[in-house]
Amino acid sequence: MVNNKIAEAEENLLHVYNRFPIILDHGEDVYLYDAEGKKYLDFAAGIAVCGLGYSNKELKDALKKQIDLLCHTSNLYFHESCGEAAKKLNEISGMDRVFFTNSGTEAIEGALKSARKYAYTKESGRYEIIAMQNSFHGRSIGAVSVTGTEHYRTPFEPLLPGVKFAEYNNLESVKALVNDKTCAIILEPLQGEGGIYPATKEFMEGIRELCSKNDILMICDEIQCGMARTGYMFAWQEYNIKPDIMTMAKAIGNGIPVGAFAMTEEVAKYSMEAGDHGSTYGGNPLACTAVKTVIDIFQKEQIVDHVKEMGEYLSICLEKLVQKYDFVKECRGKGLIQGIELTKPAGDIITKAHEAGLLIITAKGNTIRFVPPLIITKEQIDEMIEKLEIAFAK
Numbered sequence: 001m002v003n004n005k006i007a008e009a010e011e012n013l014l015h016v017y018n019r020f021p022i023i024l025d026h027g028e029d030v031y032l033y034d035a036e037g038k039k040y041l042d043f044a045a046g047i048a049v050c051g052l053g054y055s056n057k058e059l060k061d062a063l064k065k066q067i068d069l070l071c072h073t074s075n076l077y078f079h080e081s082c083g084e085a086a087k088k089l090n091e092i093s094g095m096d097r098v099f100f101t102n103s104g105t106e107a108i109e110g111a112l113k114s115a116r117k118y119a120y121t122k123e124s125g126r127y128e129i130i131a132m133q134n135s136f137h138g139r140s141i142g143a144v145s146v147t148g149t150e151h152y153r154t155p156f157e158p159l160l161p162g163v164k165f166a167e168y169n170n171l172e173s174v175k176a177l178v179n180d181k182t183c184a185i186i187l188e189p190l191q192g193e194g195g196i197y198p199a200t201k202e203f204m205e206g207i208r209e210l211c212s213k214n215d216i217l218m219i220c221d222e223i224q225c226g227m228a229r230t231g232y233m234f235a236w237q238e239y240n241i242k243p244d245i246m247t248m249a250k251a252i253g254n255g256i257p258v259g260a261f262a263m264t265e266e267v268a269k270y271s272m273e274a275g276d277h278g279s280t281y282g283g284n285p286l287a288c289t290a291v292k293t294v295i296d297i298f299q300k301e302q303i304v305d306h307v308k309e310m311g312e313y314l315s316i317c318l319e320k321l322v323q324k325y326d327f328v329k330e331c332r333g334k335g336l337i338q339g340i341e342l343t344k345p346a347g348d349i350i351t352k353a354h355e356a357g358l359l360i361i362t363a364k365g366n367t368i369r370f371v372p373p374l375i376i377t378k379e380q381i382d383e384m385i386e387k388l389e390i391a392f393a394k
């Protein structure tokens with residue numbers, strides 16, 4: 001039955017995803033249920049999206065109400081939710097001006113355009129972008145151009161000119177690429193897809209200094225590591241820095257497709273003006289209702305503090321796995337974005353975990369990535385470890 005339905009779907013879809021043979025049907029708290037009623041503990045959260053899990057009544061009620069009122073207006077008009085979502089997002093991000101997009105990739109596009117426009121207005125002649133090896137920023141031509149992983153890039157070349165790649169966490173390698181044409185440096189404060197690698201303090205602060213000295217814009221991609229994931233509302237807030245531009249998506253809508261890029265007033269002054277950028281759907285009433293309600297709930301329920309506490313517990317549990325199993329090489333990460341690197345194929349473990357009723361995902365290089373809903377409890381972390389050990393033993 002399931003196989004028939006999957007075969008039918010595959011007949012009409014473009015084959016770009018290696019989907020697992022699971023048809024998910026509904027969610028409850030931090031659990032997902034497939035079409036046959038099998039229950040899964042969810043440590044994937046739709047790739048770090050569903051921070052509040054699947055049963056938040058306040059969010060569901062707000063979205064249902066908005067659907068009944070109005071889903072879309074276009075950006076030719078105002079809607080109350082748009083200003084409210086922007087205000088709240090700026091409050092938690094420390095930025096001054098925000099633009100809503102429909103995805104993370106579009107937020108990256110907007111951030112790159114904003115940086116180029118800043119240099120254009122200032123007539124600085126700067127256009128080069130320094131990005132990081134092993135990074136991931138999305139799938140459009142612009143986003144792929146700053147993504148430092150060959151297999152995402154090669155089939156689509158030639159990509160944007162003027163992009164150079166430095167080694168992540170190697171400040172000297174960044175300095176070596178800076179010249180009087182450098183417009184912006186883009187990085188993830190914690191590389192997610194690339195295998196769960198947090199930036200060092202020296203690296204983040206060194207890049208900030210380098211940027212400030214040379215009027216280069218520092219762009220932080222917070223799409224995966226933002227919204228409390230690392231135990232800070234945004235990952236850069238752990239460091240003694242502030243970016244000039246940042247990108248957000250994934251958890252800001254808890255599953256309603258929405259992203260954003262934001263900048264300081266100092267950048268906005270010289271950057272995008274009326275007519276420079278736009279989006280038909282971007283920041284529509286449904287998306288903005290999601291964003292403002294999600295932020296409200298994060299604040300009320302003190303999600304950041306909860307993530308810090310659960311993250312420490314998860315680290316302890318993962319460290320034990322490193323001690324216990326020869327093939328678990330190391331654990332990395334922060335808060336509720338952590339990973340374990342295996343010396344054998346991670347993909348096999350994922351399939352066995354599914355059988356055991358646990359949804360986990362991989363990141364690059366035989367890394368298992370743990371990005372559960374942020375509301376996860378200690379008991380559920382224990383349950384995850386139990387199921388993972390069943391998968392290990394299979």
Ligand SMILES: *Cc1c(COP(=O)(O)O)cnc(C)c1O
Pocket residue numbers: 103104105106108136137138139188192193221222223224225249250259
């Ligand atoms: C997921 C991701 C993106 C792309 O976001 P989409 O919503 O898939 O377009 C960009 N940057 C990072 C760090 C991501 O994790």
